[in-house]
Amino acid sequence: MPQREDNQAMPPISFETYRVLIPSIVGLVLASTTINIVVQQAHRTTGAATFNGTSMVIAALMCGCLFLATLMVKRFTKRFVSVFVLASTHIAALCCLALALLSAQGTQIAFELSVILQTGVALGSTFLKFYWLRKLRGTSAQAAVIVVFCALALSEFVTFVLSFSSEVVWYTAGMLLSYAQFTAVRASRVLGAAGDPFPAVSESYFGTNEDRFSNRSFLAVAALGIWCISIPMGMGMGFSAGDAIYMSTVPRFMVLLFVVGVSLQWIRFGLASRMRAITTSIWVVMQIFIALGAIFFAVWPKTVSIGAAFVMSSSLILNAFVWYLTIAFISFGWRDPFYYCSAAWIAKTILVIAGMRVDAVITRLIPDNTPVIISIMSLFVLIAAQVVFTRLLASPTERAERQQAAAPVTEEDIRRIPLMGVLAIAPQEQAPMVQQTPDVHIATSVMEMGQRFGLTGREVEVLTLYALGHTQARVSEELQLSPNTVHTHIKRIYDKTDLHSRQEILDYIAEYGSPKR
Incomplete structure (x- = not known):
């Protein structure tokens, strides 16, 4: 990988x-x-x-x-x-x-x-x-x-x-x-x-x-x-x-x-x-x-x-x-x-x-x-x-210290990652496979995907909001990026992960993402 x-x-x-x-x-x-x-x-x-x-x-x-x-x-x-x-x-x-x-x-x-x-x-x-x-x-x-x-x-x-x-x-x-x-x-x-x-x-x-x-x-x-x-x-x-x-x-x-x-x-x-x-x-x-x-x-x-x-x-x-x-x-x-x-x-x-x-x-x-x-x-x-x-x-x-200590990722940990406050934004759509703390679960899984597929920091930000159900227009507004820039990032994410829709991303998170705690 x-x-x-x-x-x-x-x-x-x-x-x-x-x-x-x-x-x-x-x-x-x-x-x-x-x-x-x-x-x-x-x-x-x-x-x-x-x-x-x-x-x-x-x-x-x-x-x-x-x-x-x-x-x-x-x-x-x-x-x-x-x-x-x-x-x-x-x-x-x-x-x-x-x-x-x-x-x-x-x-x-x-x-x-x-x-x-x-x-x-x-x-x-x-x-x-x-x-x-x-x-x-x-x-x-x-x-x-x-x-x-x-x-x-x-x-x-x-x-x-x-x-x-x-x-x-x-x-x-x-x-x-x-x-x-x-x-x-x-x-x-x-x-x-x-x-x-x-x-x-x-x-x-x-x-x-x-x-x-x-x-x-x-x-x-x-x-x-x-x-x-x-x-x-x-x-x-x-x-x-x-x-x-x-x-x-x-x-x-x-x-x-x-x-x-x-x-x-x-x-x-x-x-x-x-x-x-x-x-x-x-x-x-x-x-x-x-x-x-x-x-x-x-x-x-x-x-x-x-x-x-x-x-x-x-x-x-x-x-x-x-x-x-x-x-x-x-x-x-x-x-x-x-x-x-x-x-x-x-x-x-x-x-x-x-x-x-x-x-x-x-x-x-x-x-x-x-x-x-x-x-x-x-x-x-x-x-x-x-x-x-x-x-x-x-x-x-x-992050290395957390991995060495095998400590679970808490909601407070997730809110401190540099995702421009995306986890404080209420999802526009409820992801079907999430039952508990969807924001924490999705954000943790996206971070793991970032490491797995070599995503850049900006791509992780975009993917987190996108996986939470936000439209590309909303992602553009929250991250203060142009719509074309957001579209380009999503295209690169698709190319790197070999996933080609929001639902495929959610399915991937459901199957391979961080287990819900």
């Missing part, structure tokens, strides 16, 4: 196959570049944002409202998402336009007004990034790697070029880039979902199965790893007194070279389906960059921009990895995608800025603070490494 593998073979490289990924890449590039040039001064400094991070902190707090909303709403509707994108685009673009007009007049912009406008740019552009990550739900790990690292490299290249321009150019470019989002959105709707030609398989993300993406402890471990490495990044970007470090042409070019080089390497891994690299080596690369930055800080403390180039490169690579991690949880987690997007971005943003503030506090207490800061940076990097390599990447899966 066919078995699911950790690595999926990528389709042959052709424009026709990979063009479905282009809108997501372009959308992420547009949103990231807007933040880079407007809020982060085109990376001419290492500051997480202007005004000591004030605008980004306010944006993070406002983004917290979206996070709280995800705790109360099971899944946002397509209409809400459409309005969300429209509003975010206009907010970012109009704030950029206002900054451009005020800057062109040559007058000093009031502090409060500048903070409000830059907060609007940060918030609108960040929400647009959330939208594009949401669009990648159900996309394979290999395709996700290609998207996030292409977006990272292109965004950094555009930022580097624009860094030699004036503020008026930055703000004008930010407005144009924001409104260009409409073109990318239209293109994505024409080309369809990236998960259609590149369906997700949970094992290719971190070598684990779907159960763990619905496990709160696994989510907490992933978040803890990001937290622990974000703090030393902030400390390095604010070395040694907590202020942003000016980046001349040479360190800026170093950042570009490092980021593009690393991105090309991981794009190559994605095309070659070498997914183990993204789960292990990427953390090693980030830690090496931080370590090299600390070495340059210690050896050449008067030329801190060189050391800062290494730390800033690590921070940018972490951005791409956070996107990748978010796509994994969006694809298999049990909450709305905005939950994972907002939680990851808020945590990283706040903690990077907090790391810079740690430097400021240490400077007040210990004037000659270079050894102290480097030691604290090293401690947090060590903790991050221990958390990631011992918990996030190496711990056994819950």
